[in-house]
Amino acid sequence: MILGHPGAGKSKFTEMLAAQLPPEDFLPIRVELRAVSPNAPLHVQIEDGLRADLHASVSWRELADDADGALPVIILDGFDELLQATGVDRSDYLERVQEFQQRQEALGQPVVVIVTSRTLVADRTRFPR
Numbered sequence: 001m002i003l004g005h006p007g008a009g010k011s012k013f014t015e016m017l018a019a020q021l022p023p024e025d026f027l028p029i030r031v032e033l034r035a036v037s038p039n040a041p042l043h044v045q046i047e048d049g050l051r052a053d054l055h056a057s058v059s060w061r062e063l064a065d066d067a068d069g070a071l072p073v074i075i076l077d078g079f080d081e082l083l084q085a086t087g088v089d090r091s092d093y094l095e096r097v098q099e100f101q102q103r104q105e106a107l108g109q110p111v112v113v114i115v116t117s118r119t120l121v122a123d124r125t126r127f128p129r
Contacts, residue, residue: 001094001127002116010116014075017114027070029063034081038090042100046074064109072111079117083124091125098128 004010018028031049040048043060050058064072076097083090097113104111117125 002114003119003122004116006118010118011077014077014114014116018073018075021073023070025070027063027067027072028075029072030075030077032081033076033078036082038082042096045076064104064111067109072109074111074113076113076115079115079125080121083121094125095128 002010002013014030018030021028029046029050030053031046032052033045033049035052036045036048046060047058050063079090079093082093094115097115101111101113
C-alpha cells in the first residue's frame with residue numbers, strides 16, 4: 001500500500017516503477033481504479049483497466065499464463081478514487097486483494113499487488129495481516 005496526500009506523486013511513482021521493472025523478470029500491469037467497476041472482482045477490474053489502456057479485450061488468465069516466467073506486478077492506482085467517485089463501501093478491498101493473491105499462489109502463479117491511495121481514506125479500509 002502506497003499512501004500519500006493529493007499531488008504527492010503516487011501515480012507518477014507507479015508509472016516510473018512500471019517503466020523501470022526489468023521485462024524479463026516482471027510484468028507490470030497498471031490499473032487506474034477510477035476507470036473500473038467498483039463492485040467487480042479484482043480479475044475483472046484488471047481486465048477492464050487493460051481494456052481502457054489497450055483498447056482491446058485481454059483475459060487476466062491468458063495474460064497470467066503468457067507471462068513467460070515474469071512475475072506479474074499489478075498496480076492498482078487510486079483506491080481513494082474508487083471509493084469517492086462511487087460512494088461504494090469497499091472497506092474489504094485490501095482483504096479481497098489478499099484473497100486474489102492467495103488464489104493465484106495456489107494456482108502456481110504468484111502476483112505482487114501494489115495499491116495507491118490518498119491518506120484521507122486509509123481509515124475507511126481494513127488492512128489484512
